[in-house]
């Protein structure tokens with residue numbers, strides 16, 4: 001049954017057995033644009049629970065094809081494993097390809113990176129901000145699922161700010177650090193040194209390595 005919220009429609013929630021564990025999946029559609037997102041859900045929670053959550057922006061190259069140029073695919077798989085082990089949690093999968101610039105532009109950005117630019121310079125050269133995403137729809141999807149307090153799996157401080165701006169409370173950040181490889185080392189270094197991503201071990205925080 002479709003449910004209607006302010007900016008989104010929520011579709012049918014169904015079972016999704018995966019190689020990482022048994023989840024449920026539910027689609028969402030933005031009313032204004034028709035853009036579709038989805039949430040992967042494990043277990044039961046109530047409004048007062050702090051829910052282990054990953055907000056993941058789509059990366060077709062990494063998530064579908066296992067690209068080694070970024071850490072997205074491994075982060076997604078790792079988040080599913082962590083939530084499965086936890087027994088409950090949510091992954092909100094947002095259609096925000098290329099940090100919100102879309103696939104055509106992301107490939108233009110990759111071409112510029114082949115010519116020597118870093119991931120930020122390439123976006124700027126194309127006339128975009130370094131990151132075009134916002135987390136309003138992500139926050140609305142969480143609200144639709146009855147989630148308002150999170151332990152958030154991320155290295156990206158912008159996600160915390162972006163969700164808090166839309167009424168979601170972040171209780172704890174849990175790093176999601178993937179070992180670098182020769183193809184993504186420069187990209188990960190750029191995220192750490194110029195985009196504020198926290199990719200080093202912090203005192204008191206649990207590390208997750210995908211080996």
Ligand SMILES: Nc1nc2c(ncn2[C@@H]2O[C@H](COP(=O)(O)OP(=O)(O)OP(=O)(O)O)[C@@H](O)[C@H]2O)c(=O)[nH]1
Nearest residue numbers: 056057058059070096097098099109119154155156
């Ligand atoms: N424009 C652009 N986008 C990229 C590039 N490499 C990866 N992406 C996109 O970057 C986004 C990464 O999303 P996430 O993995 O959710 O988030 P993140 O900002 O890396 O933060 P984490 O939560 O720490 O993973 C995806 O939308 C990818 O498609 C690139 O070189 N240029």
Ligand SMILES: [Zn+2]
Nearest residue numbers: 059062070072
């Ligand atoms: Zn990626």
